[in-house]
Amino acid sequence: MEKILVLDFGGQYNQLIARRVRDLHVYAEILPYTTPLETIKQNGYKGIIFTGGPNSVYLEESPHYTPAILDLGIPVLGICYGAQLMAYMLGGTIEGAKTRQYGHTDMTVTKAESLLMKQIPSVSTCWMSHTDYISKVPDHFTISAVTDTCPTAAMEWAEKKLYAVQFHPEVSHTAYGNQILSNFLFDVCGCAGDWVMDDFIDRTVKELRQQIGNKGVVLGLSGGVDSSVAAALLSKAVGRQLTCVFVDQGLMRKNEGDDVENAFKGTFDMNFVRVNCQEAFLSHLKGVTDPEDKRKIIGTEFYKVFWDIVREKYSDGYFAQGTIYPDRIESGKGDAAKIKTHHNQVGMPKDIHFDGVIEPLKDLFKDEVRQVGEKLGLPHDLVWRQPFPGPGLGVRVIGEVTAEKVKILQDADWVLRDEVAKSHYDDKMAQFFAVLPGVKTVGVMGDARTYENLIVIRAVTTDDFMTADWAKIPYDLLGRISNRIINEVDHVNRVAYDITSKPPGTVEWE
Numbered sequence: 001m002e003k004i005l006v007l008d009f010g011g012q013y014n015q016l017i018a019r020r021v022r023d024l025h026v027y028a029e030i031l032p033y034t035t036p037l038e039t040i041k042q043n044g045y046k047g048i049i050f051t052g053g054p055n056s057v058y059l060e061e062s063p064h065y066t067p068a069i070l071d072l073g074i075p076v077l078g079i080c081y082g083a084q085l086m087a088y089m090l091g092g093t094i095e096g097a098k099t100r101q102y103g104h105t106d107m108t109v110t111k112a113e114s115l116l117m118k119q120i121p122s123v124s125t126c127w128m129s130h131t132d133y134i135s136k137v138p139d140h141f142t143i144s145a146v147t148d149t150c151p152t153a154a155m156e157w158a159e160k161k162l163y164a165v166q167f168h169p170e171v172s173h174t175a176y177g178n179q180i181l182s183n184f185l186f187d188v189c190g191c192a193g194d195w196v197m198d199d200f201i202d203r204t205v206k207e208l209r210q211q212i213g214n215k216g217v218v219l220g221l222s223g224g225v226d227s228s229v230a231a232a233l234l235s236k237a238v239g240r241q242l243t244c245v246f247v248d249q250g251l252m253r254k255n256e257g258d259d260v261e262n263a264f265k266g267t268f269d270m271n272f273v274r275v276n277c278q279e280a281f282l283s284h285l286k287g288v289t290d291p292e293d294k295r296k297i298i299g300t301e302f303y304k305v306f307w308d309i310v311r312e313k314y315s316d317g318y319f320a321q322g323t324i325y326p327d328r329i330e331s332g333k334g335d336a337a338k339i340k341t342h343h344n345q346v347g348m349p350k351d352i353h354f355d356g357v358i359e360p361l362k363d364l365f366k367d368e369v370r371q372v373g374e375k376l377g378l379p380h381d382l383v384w385r386q387p388f389p390g391p392g393l394g395v396r397v398i399g400e401v402t403a404e405k406v407k408i409l410q411d412a413d414w415v416l417r418d419e420v421a422k423s424h425y426d427d428k429m430a431q432f433f434a435v436l437p438g439v440k441t442v443g444v445m446g447d448a449r450t451y452e453n454l455i456v457i458r459a460v461t462t463d464d465f466m467t468a469d470w471a472k473i474p475y476d477l478l479g480r481i482s483n484r485i486i487n488e489v490d491h492v493n494r495v496a497y498d499i500t501s502k503p504p505g506t507v508e509w510e
């Protein structure tokens with residue numbers, strides 16, 4: 001299978017680069033810049049993309065790579081920091097601009113016959129985000145595009161198949177970004193572009209069979225799309241060697257525990273176990289208010305339950321989970337900043353020794369996971385279910401979690417979901433839920449003063465959950481939701497709507 005390597009130097013858009021390449025039907029995988037050259041040689045890549053990254057290439061602590069990578073005969077495309085790094089490795093000069101260049105810029109193509117610039121109009125919009133720029137290109141390189149403020153918007157040494165762009169072709173703001181990536185993949189690297197999701201499924205199933213052999217696997221199943229798709233893949237690979245464990249930790253939405261059990265019990269070729277441990281989880285969370293502490297406690301308790309089951313059912317075995325790419329990147333993978341620790345990224349307790357951890361979806365985005373789910377024939381409703389975080393309502397009850405607060409939130413969230421479904425508005429949002437911020441407000445009901453809880457509605461539209469916009473729910477629907485929550489849920493007297501996008505907010509409140 002032809003593969004492109006996205007060599008990660010810690011930029012914000014690395015996952016998007018891989019994603020765009022896969023959208024063009026070429027498989028892309030991301031590896032950190034610490035990956036040895038030998039490994040890269042052995043993996044047989046058709047092309048390599050250097051990603052963006054923080055800082056200046058001249059700083060010692062900035063990520064670097066041996067220039068020998070440029071002599072492998074494999075085409076390389078450097079993007080932003082990756083472009084500067086290529087110039088730096090080959091003796092070009094990089095300088096710091098007085099101000100950061102950020103946003104849309106007009107780019108002029110200066111080398112019409114450039115393969116990378118094929119079918120790009122002579123002037124088009126590109127998207128920049130940099131302070132340093134390449135002021136002198138290395139020997140043998142020619143400049144193939146410029147902007148008013150950036151003398152090297154693109155450069156190339158065509159004979160050696162080395163290309164670099166200062167802007168970001170992977171973001172949709174670069175008008176012809178996809179064309180540039182496509183030129184690199186097909187004209188420079190000579191890719192055939194025949195990769196499809198079925199290949200991912202076949203390859204993953206084969207690899208899972210090889211890795212697992214005749215051992216047992218315990219999968220943490222939450223009933224959400226990621227763990228369900230992971231369950232379907234593993235069931236296809238190893239059938240009854242798989243035990244899916246659904247932990248009802250008391251932080252599920254109303255009736256969700258029973259819904260998950262009904263959806264999974266007896267439907268796949270696998271074993272299904274439901275573990276009820278509501279009280280244990282709540283007692284571990286008693287008095288804990290810090291969001292990261294809560295996430296870590298919940299993640300650790302999950303691992304302990306899975307470990308008990310592995311030991312009970314198999315003498316040893318693998319542990320599997322439905323981690324997807326954004327879980328890893330937001331939990332601070334590689335050089336990217338940590339935003340929050342997703343429950344499946346909590347470090348494994350020291351006394352737990354699974355044979356290994358299996359994460360078959362770890363490089364995919366949510367919408368790619370859904371494509372896999374559809375291909376595997378999972379029910380439409382399950383594949384298109386809105387995501388639900390592993391720590392559940394534990395991160396939607398802000399501050400200390402108690403059974404009483406969880407009950408208020410479950411009831412409010414149920415009304416929200418019911419009203420949205422009745423209005424046929426579910427399809428218009430990627431995710432919507434209620435939050436209990438732990439704030440009490442004064443109100444008046446039946447001529448009497450009330451002092452009760454505030455409920456916040458959070459609803460977003462997004463494809464990949466890395467960025468999101470707040471959903472523009474019609475006012476009349478918001479009004480009905482608010483009325484019903486206040487009338488039907490005890491201890492709530494006010495409802496507010498969160499109008500924050502991601503960034504600067506995140507989808508969940510904690």
Ligand code: XMP
Nearest residue numbers: 341342343387388389390391465506507508
């Ligand atoms: P944030 O809040 O990071 O959420 O913008 C992005 C998406 O991830 C979900 N989420 C999680 N999913 N374990 C999960 O499986 C977690 O710990 C977790 N935290 C957030 C969130 O619901 C949204 O869909």
